[in-house]
Structure formats: C-alpha cells, structure tokens
Amino acid sequence: MAASPSTARAINDRLALRLLQDEGPLTAAQLKTRTGLSRPTVADLVERLRGSGLVHVVGESGADRRGPNAKLYGIVADRAHLAALDVRTRSVSVTVTDLVGTPLAEAAAPVGDADGTGTAVERAVTLLERTAKRAGVARLHTVAVGAPGLIDPATGELRDSTGLPAWHRRLIGVLQERLPARVLVENETNLAALAELREGAAGDRDDFVLLWLGQGVGAAVVLGGRLRRGASGGAGEIGFLPVPGTSGLPSATGCDGGFHELACVAAVDALAAAHGLAPATALTSGHGPFLDALAHRLAIGAAAVVSVLDPGCVVLAGETGHQGGQELAARVEAVLTSLSPLRTEVRATTLGDAAVLRGALLRARDAAQDELFP
Template structure:
C-alpha cells in the first residue's frame, strides 16, 4: 500500500534532516542527488523545514556563490540544547552542547567518599545547572546519563547494585523532577560502545564487542548495528565470568573470583608492581614483559567472548584499554588468535576518557531529534 502524501512528506523530511545532520550543510542540488527526490519535492521540503525552524541558510557554495542553487542549508543548532553526564563512583562530569553536538561548556566535580545521598545528588544537579548557565542555555531539552550498574529494560531505571553509591540511583529521578527535560540513563559501557560505533574506533563495524577495563570490568555487545542488552539488561557482565587463574569462583553478589579479579585496575596495578613498575606509568611506558603478562590475562576472558559471539572485532576501552593503546591491543590480538579459530581484530579505544560522555551526548541528541524530527528507524 503506497504511503499517504502526509506520510511521504514526513519520510522525506526525516531523510533530508538526517543527511543534513550526518553530512553537514548541503545545497538543494546536493539534497536532490543524495535523496533521489525530484527538484520540486526537495524545494517543498526545504521550505517546510525552514518554516518549522529546523533548517536555515548557513552560507553559499559554488564558484559564483550566488543564486538559489548556491544556498547551503543546515540544521538550526540552537533549536535544542543537550546535556550529558558521566557518573562515576567518586565523581561526575557534565557537558552541555547544541543540537549538532558542539560542546558549549563542560565541568567535572569530585564526590567525596561518605557523602550522604541527598547532598551528593544536589552537588551533581547543581553542577549541571551551573554548566548550562555558563553555556548560556536557559533550558536543556534532553539529558543523557551514563552510570555503572544495570539498566532495567522494562523501566529504563538504574538497578540497585552492590558496591555502588546510593546517590547514583537517586540522581536520575531528581533530574526528572527538577528539569523540564527528557532524562535518559544507560550503562556506561553501553554508551562507550555506541560512541565508538558512531564516532570512534568501530565506525566500520556492524558487529563488535567493547571490553571496559577500569575500576569495574564489563562488555558491551553490538550485533548487526544494534546494542544488545539481554533480558535483564545484564548482557556483557563479564566481570563475573569464571576463568582460570583466580582465587576461586564468583558468586551472584561478588565478582571476586571472576574475570574482574584478573584485569580490574587494582589487579593491573598489582601486576605492574610485581614487574617493578610504577602503576601510574606502567601502561603508557609500554614495558614488554608487563604488557605480555597483562595481555595473557585479557586474552583468557576475551577468548570466551569470542567463542560465544564471534564479533570479529574487540575494542579495548576504560582506563586500561586507553592507557595500553595499540601496543596492548596488538598483544591481546596475537594471543587471542592463538586461542581461538575465530579471527578477531583487537583495537584500542579512539575516544579514551571521553567515550562515556560522547555516548551520553549521542543518546540525548537522538532523543531530541526523535521529538523534533520524528523517530528514526533501525537505531540501537
């Protein structure tokens, strides 16, 4: 059944907006070529989008730079403003940006151990409000929050997790109460994977796994271009993966004895000290024997992931993945391909410490665009 005229217009508008978002400012002639639409149809949709305040003339193109065909059309960046929060155990970082994702202001704040729940939440919310004010933003349209812990697929809420501060769970409800904004929360590792997929190390991959190697250890699974969370939101909880070389077996409430015990930051620091190295500089220094030993540990858990999912590509992220860089990734790849017949490329993060914030900002931007432009199909 053919689409109605109104449905066809909505589809065409959405296509044009996505092209303007992804490709940057375009002329009507370029939009015609990229969409395959007729010149009158493109002219009509440009008029509609300009009338709705979503698109504006941002310049001219071409040798002569004059006439209607030379006009460059772009998204109105100030049509909505976004915020992203990276919530860690002892800190929170904030970025405020426009609809194109351009950073307008950013800030970070430590949250001291032992800070009570309500004061900690107030500090985080106040940081966001101050950063928005610094950016000259009166109201934020959408907020993306990245946090450790599991997200309930049914409710979209952060589940209670042992070892995490109580203020983590309280923060999102308070943001929803205080701000006239859409507030979304997602597991930090999942957000890092989305960022690496769209603007980082895995831009050419529809299927890959990101290993998060930091204070906590986890994985994010992207299959056929979509983030996979699992039935309870726990896909990728490889810190609990039973592996050889640990003190025992993990339990339902404690990942000690699991893969976490081998490759969390504390374990990596201890390994560095056993090699006579300063944990603060061991990874960046690229010390051979230490990196070899760490790669041996990482390959054990990575081999289990590869044998089940066959992702073809692993991205090493988090503090250890970032600091180890290409040298660590190459060693893990070599060992992994000796352990498994499934060939797997191992890459270091391209976004480093910014991966979670970038992913949270992309989530906020998607939410704003879905409301302003209409929902996009096929997004994870």
C-alpha cells in the same frame, strides 16, 4: 503497499534532517544527490522544514556561486539544548550543547560517597545547573546520564545493584524532579560502545564487542549495528565470567573470582607492581613481559566472548584500554589468535576518556531529534 503521500513526506524529511545532522550544512543540490530524490521533491521538503522552524539558511556554498542552488541549509541548532553527564564512582563530568552537538560549556567535579548521599547528589545537580547557566541555556530539552550499573530494559531505570553508590541511584530521581527536561540513563559501557560505533574505533563495523577495563570490568555487545542489552539488561556483565587463574568463583552478589579479578584497575596495578613497575606508568612503559602477562589475562576473557558471539572485532576501552593503546591491543590479538579459531581483530579505543560522555551526548541528541523531527 505504497506509502501514503504524508508518510512519504515524513520519511523524506527525516532522511534530509539526518543528513544535515551527520554531514552539516548542505545545498539543495547536495541533498538531491545524497537522498536520490527529485529536485522538486527536495525543494518541497526544504520549504517544509524551513516553515517548521527546523532548518534555515546558514550561508552559501561558494563565493563564486549565487542563487537558490548555492544556499546552504542547516539545522536550527538552538531549537533545543542538550546535556550529557558521565557519572563515575568519585566524579561527574558535564557537557551542554545545542541540538547539533556543538559544545557550549563543559565542567567536571569530584563527587563521592564521602560527601554523604544528599551532598553528593546536590553537588552533581548543581554542577549541571551552573554549566547550563554558563552556556546561556535557560531550559534543557534532554539530559542523558552514563553510569555504572544495570539499566532495566523495561523501565529504562538504573537498577539497585550491589556495589553501586547510593548517590548514583538518587541522582537520577533528583534530576527528573528538578529539571523540566527528559532525563535518560544508560550504562556507561554501552554508551562508550555507541560512541565508538558512531565516531570511533568501530566506525566501520556492524558487529563488535567493547571491553570496558577500568575500576570495574564490563562489555558492550553490538550486533548488526545495534546495541544488545539482553533480557534483564545484563548482556556484557563479563566481570562475573568464571575464568581460570582467579581465587575462586564469582557469586550472584560479587564478581570476586570472576574476570573482574584479573582485569580491573586494581588487578592491573598489582600485576605492574609484581613486575617492578609503577602503576601510573606501567601501561606506557613499553615493558614487554608486563604487557604480555596483561595481554594473556585480557585474552582469556575476550576468548570466552568471541567463542559465543564471533563479533570479528574487540575494542579495548576504559582506563586500561586507553593507556595500553594499540600496543596492548596487538598483544591481546596475538594471544587471542592462539586461543580461538575465530579470526578477531583487537583495536584500542580512539575516544579514550571522552567515550562515555560522547556516547551520552549522542543518546541525548538522538532522543531529542526523534521528538522534534517529524
């Protein structure tokens, strides 16, 4: 059944807005080429979007061209302002942007349980408020927070899980109370995967698994270009995966004995020390025996994921994935090839420490545009 005229207009408008978001300012002729719509249809949608205050003329495509066809149209960036937070165990990083994602102000500060729950929460909220003020933003439209822990797929809330700092759970509620903005929360590993999918190492992949290798260990699963969270939001809790070479088995209340015991930062540091290396420089030292031993550990966990999901690509992220780079990724791929018949490429993160914050910004931008765009 054919779409009604109003539905067709809404679809065309959204398509044009997405192109302007992803590619920047475009002329009417460029919109016509990219959308496949007729010239009159493009002219109509441009006027509609200008009339709604979503699009405006930002310049011309070239000094030697004049007239309506040379006008460059772009999204009205100050229609809404966004914020993204990367909440770690001992710190918070913040960025405030306009609607198209242009950074206006950034900040970071140490925050931890040693401050006490109330003080830690206040420090984090104040950091966001001051950063917004420095950016000249009086009101935020959407705030997205990346944090460790499970997100309830039914409520979108951070679940009360073992090991999660108390101030993390309290922070979300206080942000919702203090800010006249929509506040979203997402698992940090999932946000890193979103960023790598849209802008990083997995940009050419519809299927991949991101292994987060940091203070904690986790995974994000992307299949068919979509993030898969699982029935309880726990898809990718690979730290609890039973693997050989650990002290025992994990439990429902702790991942000691699971893959976490082999791959977390503390385990990597201990492995480096056993090879006579300083933890701070071990991953970049080029020390073959250490990197081979670490690659073998990481490949064990990767092989389990690959055998079930067959994603074709694994991205190593988090502190270890970032510092180990492509050299570590190549060694993990070599070991994985010997463990699994399923061909799998292993890549290093290209976004590094910025992946979570960038993913949170993309999440905020998508949510804001879904509300503002027709």
